[in-house]
């Protein structure tokens with residue numbers, strides 16, 4: 324991998340704690356592997372609670388000076404950081420593909436997306452407005468100011484090794500917080516590369532640390548028990564989110580949670596079918612189905628069901644599975660064998676209950692964790708895939724008759740992150756977008772992520788929003804000041 328990089332120094336293999344590149348106190352390390360080839364890229368330090376506590380202490384110290392700077396001064400550093408990310412987009416993309424598996428073009432897309440949070444929130448640093456409220460008595464003057472919450476602990480997954488971190492540290496650092504990132508053990512290298520560039524951009528020493536560690540629950544406990552941490556931000560499964568919320572309760576810690584989804588994707592009779600197929604391909608097969616906003620249940624109205632299934636299968640057969648570093652590959656490997664087994668379990672459960680394979684359905688000839696992009700028809704409510712996120716390249720097709728029926732089915736889940744539908748009748752569009760119990764609704768589009776909009780879920784998909792001016796609020800506390808004159 325180092326040989327592929329224009330700037331090999333971006334491939335950092337030590338952890339970044341309190342502004343220093345360090346090894347673990349006990350010298351332990353773990354391996355980072357390339358899921359497309361199965362080979363070891365490098366090892367990184369396996370840090371524990373002691374190093375995490377040092378990162379938190381340094382962040383607490385650095386944060387005070389950082390928060391005292393003007394918004395414009397913070398914005399200037401973040402602008403530099405953004406520009407360095409874009410200038411090194413190719414290398415950052417190659418590192419990301421190597422550790423995570425998504426095709427290089429998609430990885431470079433993620434770098435641009437990730438960088439956009441640093442750019443956008445850096446600009447917002449200048450606009451942290453307060454409020455004045457007319458006093459309740461003649462001698463009273465009321466103002467509300469917004470202040471950074473303090474030190475933030477962050478835990479992120481492997482599916483977006485860059486952007487999941489920047490959409491948290493972007494607003495946190497913009498408002499004047501300190502930030503300790505614990506990236507997934509599968510993908511620490513993108514996080515470390517981000518730290519290399521943050522250091523070059525001039526982030527103050529200790530403000531931003533990266534804890535590489537396999538000891539996820541230890542790091543989670545340190546974040547929740549250390550009094551200097553005032554906010555926990557997490558992206559991952561609902562199951563782990565619940566554990567962290569319980570732990571955070573002891574310190575009454577503010578939490579942002581981006582948890583699992585079970586996205587419905589609905590195609591009505593009046594939809595533009597080609598557009599719906601294109602949207603379904605992006606929503607379902609981007610990142611090989613490994614995103615929390617991927618379509619998990621595709622509901623197609625009876626009148627267009629067969630036509631849609633045929634067009635979707637034709638598009639799926641054109642996907643080119645392979646090593647993401649090779650030209651022309653559209654679909655990489657899955658992250659690990661566990662992910663492959665989950666897809667297989669969902670397929671065999673569906674087939675056992677009467678569903679049929681339209682295309683794919685098996686492990687790919689390339690071996691390893693490669694899997695054939697799959698479409699399954701005649702899926703029904705009692706199948707596993709209806710209730711659980713597959714997180715893989717499986718598109719299950721459900722047939723429905725009426726609008727009311729499909730809204731009820733779409734909402735029949737504990738999750739409420741992203742949803743999508745394709746239709747043209749304006750009355751229907753209005754009714755359905757209002758009826759879906761989701762934090763995000765894509766209407767006639769399969770792609771909804773952008774730094775300018777509030778991303779987040781309702782129900783058990785999470786708490787808080789990332790992106791947009793609402794994303795700033797999650798890192799700010801308001802202070803009400805009552806002045807008697």
Ligand code: ADP
Pocket residue numbers: 478479480481482505506507508539540541542543544558559560561563564566567
């Ligand atoms: P995923 O399926 O994306 O790996 P998880 O919720 O299992 O979803 O993991 C998301 C992140 O949370 C990962 O970085 C993982 O290491 C971390 N994690 C898992 N369990 C815990 C825990 N008990 N405490 C803190 N972090 C955890």
